[in-house]
Amino acid sequence: SAVISQKPSRDICQRGTSLTIQCQVDSQVTMMFWYRQQPGQSLTLIATANQGSEATYESGFVIDKFPISRPNLTFSTLTVSNMSPEDSSIYLCSVEGWEEGSQETQYFGPGTRLLVL
Amino acid sequence: GQSLEQPSEVTAVEGAIVQINCTYQTSGFYGLSWYQQHDGGAPTFLSYNGLDGLEETGRFSSFLSRSKGYSYLLLKELQMKDSASYFCALQGGFKTIFGAGTRLFVKA
Numbered sequence: 420s421a422v423i424s425q426k427p428s429r430d431i432c433q434r435g436t437s438l439t440i441q442c443q444v445d446s447q448v449t450m451m452f453w454y455r456q457q458p459g460q461s462l463t464l465i466a467t468a469n470q471g472s473e474a475t476y477e478s479g480f481v482i483d484k485f486p487i488s489r490p491n492l493t494f495s496t497l498t499v500s501n502m503s504p505e506d507s508s509i510y511l512c513s514v515e516g517w518e519e520g521s522q523e524t525q526y527f528g529p530g531t532r533l534l535v536l
Numbered sequence: 537g538q539s540l541e542q543p544s545e546v547t548a549v550e551g552a553i554v555q556i557n558c559t560y561q562t563s564g565f566y567g568l569s570w571y572q573q574h575d576g577g578a579p580t581f582l583s584y585n586g587l588d589g590l591e592e593t594g595r596f597s598s599f600l601s602r603s604k605g606y607s608y609l610l611l612k613e614l615q616m617k618d619s620a621s622y623f624c625a626l627q628g629g630f631k632t633i634f635g636a637g638t639r640l641f642v643k644a
Contacts, residue, residue: 452631461623462579462634477631511578522584523567523627529578 421446421514423528431534432502439498440531442512447492452513452525453485462511468495502535509533540624540635547641552614556638558607558624566628570598570609573637574620582609584627614642 422445432438442451453465466474466487474487488496499506512528540560548554558568567586571579583591585600585607597610607624619642624635 459639461636464631464633467631518581518584522569522581523586524569524581524584525579525625525627525632526581527578 420518421448421516421526423512423514423526425510425512425528425531427531428529429532429534431536434503434535436502437498437500438502438533439496440510440512442495442497442528444493444514448514449492450515451489451495452515453487453495453497454511454513454527456509456511456530458509465497465510499533502533504535507533507535540626540633542622542624542635542638544636545639545641547643548614550614550616550642550644553610553612554614554640556609556611556622556640558609558635560605560607560624560626560635562605562626562633564628565626567626568598568600568607569625569627569632570596570607571623571625571634572620573623579623582622611640616642616644618642 424443426441451468454462456462464477465480466476468474468487468489470489470492486498509530509532511530513525516526518524542558567584569584570582572582573579583598590599595612600607621637621639623637626633
């Protein structure tokens with residue numbers, strides 16, 4: 420299993436500002452994933468981050484709005500730029516793993532709860 | 537494309553058995569997983585079906601039929617702490633696609 424930490428755990432921000440969320444994993448991983456989850460809703464994949472290359476963004480998400488860094492195999496950051504109240508959400512970092520050697524799964528960080536006023 | 541359908545809410549009584557269904561349409565995937573998420577918490581892995589059939593882990597079982605595009609999660613001997621949201625998810629192709637989630641309410 421993987422242990423993932425995120426900082427900050429929560430924040431309240433003013434519209435127009437930017438927030439950078441950090442994700443740290445206790446082991447080296449090839450791919451890291453960033454998700455967004457609105458309260459009571461499902462998880463939506465924002466982008467996949469590989470070390471040494473540009474992140475791959477899902478439809479509806481662009482690099483200018485959500486720049487991602489992946490400087491090494493245990494760390495990534497997601498920036499939410501020029502925030503608006505619609506960006507209020509939970510942002511989750513995730514990595515792939517295997518349970519009991521054969522069950523493909525994803526491990527999630529505790530999430531960053533963002534409120535934009 | 538890929539999409540997964542789940543009931544939005546299910547209510548059951550403590551000690552009972554409950555089944556949460558998931559239907560999907562996809563062009564291909566490696567396996568289907570189920571995740572549990574308590575309010576304010578992160579999703580945690582429950583089970584994975586790489587092949588058709590039933591997988592059992594303690595009080596939880598999950599079933600997959602690729603030909604029918606159907607999976608279910610079975611929870612036995614329900615406890616109050618099982619009240620949470622449950623997500624089915626298609627795994628493969630370097631990303632995971634999550635269903636909308638089913639909110640389970642366990643009543644005493």
